[in-house]
Amino acid sequence: MPPVNQSAIPENASSLVRRLGRSVLLTAEEVDYLETMQVNQAVVEKGDEFIHDGEHMRVTFLVRRGWIIRFKITPAGRRLIIGISLPGDFIGLHINFNHSSIYSASALTKASLALIEPVRILEIHRRFPVLASGLDWMTMRHSNILSEHKISLGARTAAQRILHFLLELWTRLEQVGMASAKGFDLELTQEQIGDCMGLSTVHVNRSLNRLGKERMLHIDKGFVSFPDVDRAIDFADFDDRFLTEFSTDPGNIGGKRRIAKN
Amino acid sequence: MPPVNQSAIPENASSLVRRLGRSVLLTAEEVDYLETMQVNQAVVEKGDEFIHDGEHMRVTFLVRRGWIIRFKITPAGRRLIIGISLPGDFIGLHINFNHSSIYSASALTKASLALIEPVRILEIHRRFPVLASGLDWMTMRHSNILSEHKISLGARTAAQRILHFLLELWTRLEQVGMASAKGFDLELTQEQIGDCMGLSTVHVNRSLNRLGKERMLHIDKGFVSFPDVDRAIDFADFDDRFLTEFSTDPGNIGGKRRIAKN
């Protein structure tokens, strides 16, 4: 792992602090504010749906532990997973604007959530410009992930999509200390991967096996690894800039891996 | 059109002011700031590519007139249009964070752009909390559009996608006074619609014709209209909340049209 900006971030820091701390030098006061903001917590069990499409949202959620999916069911009965929320990710950062949620959310694993009053977000913007900038970046990054998914669904083959998606998860998990250079534990079934990438379960299965045979992917009891990372990145057209570019210091170009565009 | 919050917005207001003014009561000072922010302008001709994937972005753009596409070309040579930027839309609102652009952009029509120094955006956040909130909403809305596109590409048929997309454009154009209850002028070729919705030109053509035959869509010399709006909305599963929900006043529920979820 490349060196990143590290300030006074305690070992037991929350994922949020860890993530923001990768890119910005945080003061002790800022770290403290971010941690105390998370005191009000809730645990959701695996499978629990805690946000319902169309219903009013009263608080912003911050994932502390576990995997969350945000999804929508179409009238035709198809489920599409809009995105995966991992520790350090906000859900509903902008509920000040939305009267009702435009998606549902449920827990893929037992998860721990911080419940954050919307007024806290406004307070961050007033009192901590650096943190506000960090939140803006997280919003931007969220948007980048969606763009990349749109590109995947619109212009990449099934195998490419899936591999790209797994590389995305690997990068994101590494950013919060939940993945190593070896790989990561996948908390998704093949059906869920399909719902996320707009593919049928059967086709996900076949594509996964094909990727395995071609030695670009290895999954063993839920642990995902990439036997030949460079080839995987090349095959999937994975460019991690959409997840990593951020700094308040123009000299710092973050990111684990950069792929030159032809 | 339903009544919206109207403050002291001049007749010749920019699209940006018009859009924000729909949802927020703007003071004369705020309107003034937004307009003077746009003094530095550039004109791009039809077909001009003015943002290049991978290159550094120095300023934020604000579309004043014309249609812009943001897109990416995959190594396989496919172009995917990430989104359409219309008058009142920012491009690169968060370049403070990104060292290089992760997409290209070019003009679909002759267009006029305001060039905005990134520092202006920071200044808005410091000095005009209401406007800052408006910018956040625009970012959120941008994200919502991408979500909805992901849902389209992942879980809707070709005809549904296209119709959904056209309904989206109609709604967005109406919000800046570029569409009427009758319909709007489409500045996209069928090939571009395809690149936007992940479909081949041929299939776009056939789907369009089918929609026409079934009286859900009518296109005459580029003017798009919907003979039976309710049926079109129902068929495309179009719920305009992702474009319209915003207010600083909890009582105001914006939006032209609302579809009840089953």
Next chain:
DNA sequence: CGTATATTTGATATCCTTCAAGGACGGTGG
């Protein structure tokens, strides 16, 4: 250890793409 859940595999159907070519339309120059 039994039952539910997840993965795997085969066969068939469908949507969409690709390739190829003809036709309409608008603009431009003679």
Next chain:
DNA sequence: CCACCGTCCTTGAAGGATATCAAATATACG
């Protein structure tokens, strides 16, 4: 005013990627 040319739209035929249906096997869980 017409001929020409480029761009866009349209249509037919064939192929490919992915979906659907169905059932067997494997894995996880209480």
